[in-house]
Amino acid sequence: MLLLNLLRQDPESVIKALLKRNLDARPIVNEILLINEERRKIQNKTESLKAESNKTAKLIGLLVRDGKASEVNEIKSKTALIKKELLSLEKTLLDLEIKEKETLLSLPNTPHRSVKQGFSPKENEIVSTWENDPQRTNDGLIPHWELASKYNLIDFERGVKITGAGFPIYTGNGARLQRALIQFFLDKNTQEGYKEIQPPYFVNEESSFGTGQLPDKEGQMYHIQNDNLYVIPTSEIPLTNLYRNEIIDESKLPIKMTAYSPCFRREAGSYGKDVRGLNRLHQFDKVEIVCIDHPDNSYKRLDTMVNHVAGILKDLGLQYRLLRLCGGDMGFTSALTYDFEVWSAAQQRWLEVSSVSNFETFQTNRLKLRYRQKDNKISLAHTLNGSALALPRIMAAILENNQSPDGINVPNVLHKYTGFKKIS
RNA sequence: GGUGAGAUGGGUGAGAGGCUUAAACCACCAGUUUGCUAAACUGGCGUACGGGCAACCGUACCGCGGGUUCGAAUCCCGCUCUCACCGCCA
Numbered sequence: 209m210l211l212l213n214l215l216r217q218d219p220e221s222v223i224k225a226l227l228k229r230n231l232d233a234r235p236i237v238n239e240i241l242l243i244n245e246e247r248r249k250i251q252n253k254t255e256s257l258k259a260e261s262n263k264t265a266k267l268i269g270l271l272v273r274d275g276k277a278s279e280v281n282e283i284k285s286k287t288a289l290i291k292k293e294l295l296s297l298e299k300t301l302l303d304l305e306i307k308e309k310e311t312l313l314s315l316p317n318t319p320h321r322s323v324k325q326g327f328s329p330k331e332n333e334i335v336s337t338w339e340n341d342p343q344r345t346n347d348g349l350i351p352h353w354e355l356a357s358k359y360n361l362i363d364f365e366r367g368v369k370i371t372g373a374g375f376p377i378y379t380g381n382g383a384r385l386q387r388a389l390i391q392f393f394l395d396k397n398t399q400e401g402y403k404e405i406q407p408p409y410f411v412n413e414e415s416s417f418g419t420g421q422l423p424d425k426e427g428q429m430y431h432i433q434n435d436n437l438y439v440i441p442t443s444e445i446p447l448t449n450l451y452r453n454e455i456i457d458e459s460k461l462p463i464k465m466t467a468y469s470p471c472f473r474r475e476a477g478s479y480g481k482d483v484r485g486l487n488r489l490h491q492f493d494k495v496e497i498v499c500i501d502h503p504d505n506s507y508k509r510l511d512t513m514v515n516h517v518a519g520i521l522k523d524l525g526l527q528y529r530l531l532r533l534c535g536g537d538m539g540f541t542s543a544l545t546y547d548f549e550v551w552s553a554a555q556q557r558w559l560e561v562s563s564v565s566n567f568e569t570f571q572t573n574r575l576k577l578r579y580r581q582k583d584n585k586i587s588l589a590h591t592l593n594g595s596a597l598a599l600p601r602i603m604a605a606i607l608e609n610n611q612s613p614d615g616i617n618v619p620n621v622l623h624k625y626t627g628f629k630k631i632s
Numbered sequence: 633g634g635u636g637a638g639a640u641g642g643g644u645g646a647g648a649g650g651c652u653u654a655a656a657c658c659a660c661c662a663g664u665u666u667g668c669u670a671a672a673c674u675g676g677c678g679u680a681c682g683g684g685c686a687a688c689c690g691u692a693c694c695g696c697g698g699g700u701u702c703g704a705a706u707c708c709c710g711c712u713c714u715c716a717c718c719g720c721c722a
Contacts, residue, residue, distance in 0.1 A: 251682055255691045262691090265703040269650035284702045291702085455642095455679090576680090584661090586679085 209573045210315050211588075212308075215240060225318035228325040228535030233315060240311050247304040254297045261290045313423070317570040319535045320507075320544035326534025333534070335546070338518070339527035342551040343609070349554035352604040353485030355611060356382065359631050364485070374475065374483070374490035381631050385606075385618070386493065388625030389599055390468050393495035396520050397596055402466035402497050407446030409469060410437040415449040418575040420541035420567075430472050443469035444593045447498040452575040455586060461579060462501040462509060466596070469494065486600035487559065493599040499592040502579065503568070506590035507544075510566045513594045514546050517562050520596060523621045526605050527551040529558065543568045550601065554608040559601040564594030 215222055219237050226233040264287045271280050324333060343349075356362035361382025367375045378386050398404050416422040416438045421429060430439035440446060447465050456463070471494050475483075482488060497516070501509045514530070521528045533545040542565040549558035569588040572578070579589045610617045615632030623629050 248682065251691085255682070258692090259690060261702080265701095266650075268702050272650070280702080287702050584677095 209309075209313055209570060210318065211569060211573060212240075212244065212312060215312075216244065222315075222318055226315070228319045228323055229316060229538070230325065230327055230536050231316070236311060236315060240308065243304055243308045243311065247301065247308055250297060250301045250304060254294065254301055257290055257294050257297070261287055261294070264290075316540045317538075317543050317567065319538065320566070322532065323538065323544055324532075324534045325536075327536040328534075329537050331534040332531040332537055332547070335530040335532050337527075337529040338522065339551075342527040343553045344556070346554050346556050349608060350611060351485065351554040352552075352607040355607045355616065356485070359616065361385070361607070361631070362486075372490070374488070376486065376489065381626075381628065384626055384628075385622070385631070386599060386603065388622045389602060390493060390495060391625050392622055393520065393597055394466060394468055396516075396523070397466035397495065397497055400464075400516055402464040405443075405447060405450075405465050405467040407440075407443050407450075407467050407469060409440050409472075410435075411440055411445050411449065412437060415445055415452070418452050419445050419448050419571050420574065421445060424540050427476055428474055430474060439472040440469060441473045442471050442494065443467040443496045444498060447496065448500075448571060448577075448591055448593065449575065451500060451577050454577060456500070456577075456579045456589065458502065458579050458581050461589065462499050462505065465498045467496055467498075469496070471598075486604045489600055495596055495599075497594050497596045500572075500577065500589050501592065503587070503590050506566050506568065506592060509590075510544065510546075510564065510592055513564050513592060513596075517548055517564060517594055517596050521548060521550065521561075524602070524606065524619045526602070526609065528561075539563075539565065541565075541567050541570050543570065548597075550605040552601075552605050552608050554611075555604075559605060561601045561605075562595040562597050564592070566590065566592045 210222065215237060219241060223233050223237055264283055268280055268283060271283075324331065326332070350358070353362075353364065356364075359382075360380055361378065363377040363379055367373075367377045370377075394404060410432065413422065413436060416429065421438070421441065425441075429441055431437075432439065438445075446469075447467055450465070451463065470491055472491050473489075475488060475490060486492075497513060499506075499509050499513065518528070518530065528548050528550045531547045531549065533542075533547060538545050545563055545565040547560050548562040548564075550561050551557075552559050568590050571591045572588040575591075577589050577591070578586050580586050606619065607616055610619070615630045618626055618629050618631065
């Protein structure tokens, strides 16, 4: 949620920034300002009436105490009038408040100045590419879904039987490799100072709202209706919400957390070759990093997070490229997002494996997540998160890129976790 | 699932229709005193929104939502959550 004060002070800069998302926000911004003006007007009126009524009530108290009951009735009739007026004013005020918030919620975050305007993923900027020369031919290469069944690593069919499409069963060395990756990622993250957390996999409505999944992405989450809980599409939700409604001492910043969790996404409406094998699933594993930091520090923090993720991909020997997303491809809540894509040699395409974002105050404004400065001033903190890393496409790339006629070579850094060096 | 007890500021906890502007203590911050620290003493110490250049003023908030009343932390109704014990259970 954008800052109302910013919108009041400098609406033009907000409108200009949102153009990068190909959104003409002018009508909405104008509407908000209009509602806001009206709201403040009504609020002023309401509050002065309340002040009067409070004063009168106190006076009655004094009169009753002094035994001057005869004067009380007269005053009572006066406050009855105030009350009547208040009744309709308060209703109007509430309506305006709701409308103001609703309208404000409909605006996405303002892109950072470094973000380019653009409509689609095609306009994302390639910031850097590691391993300049990925294998540009898939001669003789087998896609990961075939490798997975050739070496008995994943059982897609039985996954369909017991749950449905998009719920693969990892078996034997496949399961072991998956676990090795999770542990490797968690170790890398904790070495970097991220505190390991095991969060719940279900969250309540308030938490989903806090990080912005509600109301924008309601249809993407699995919902447990009996208990009104949402199954997490990412551990970003429980991690970031840990500090919801809290005021953190400035000296405690940054707060750095990491968690492994399975992630559940309905992915309604996506079919075809993009979802083949491990490319897109309803349940997948991910290790996430989340930072809560001082506003002055958050873009430096974003850079260190990006470098950290890059380091992990290098350790695994995966060819990747780093993208800065254009305005049109960025998530609703983000101000700046970098995506990592690894090269999938058999499919001859780039696969997104990590998304690292700075949300600035967009989430903390909803979360009421603030920090206290030395001079006791209270401000909203910045939140950031990133995947470090999402498992399935990493798995796909490892299988495809490291295949040879006699098996699949496991990256060196994983040997101590897998206990084997080759899958054959 | 059953029964019972609760929910008050950063923490403990009083308050049971109007002298509450929520006591007191602890914690925290500043000052006095002091060779340093501690102790003692004095003062300060919530959040949000609105108004104001500011000092400051107003409003709301005692789990959440309604109601009664001129007036509600306090009375009434509904909900949520927490804790304890019992049952079931990895």
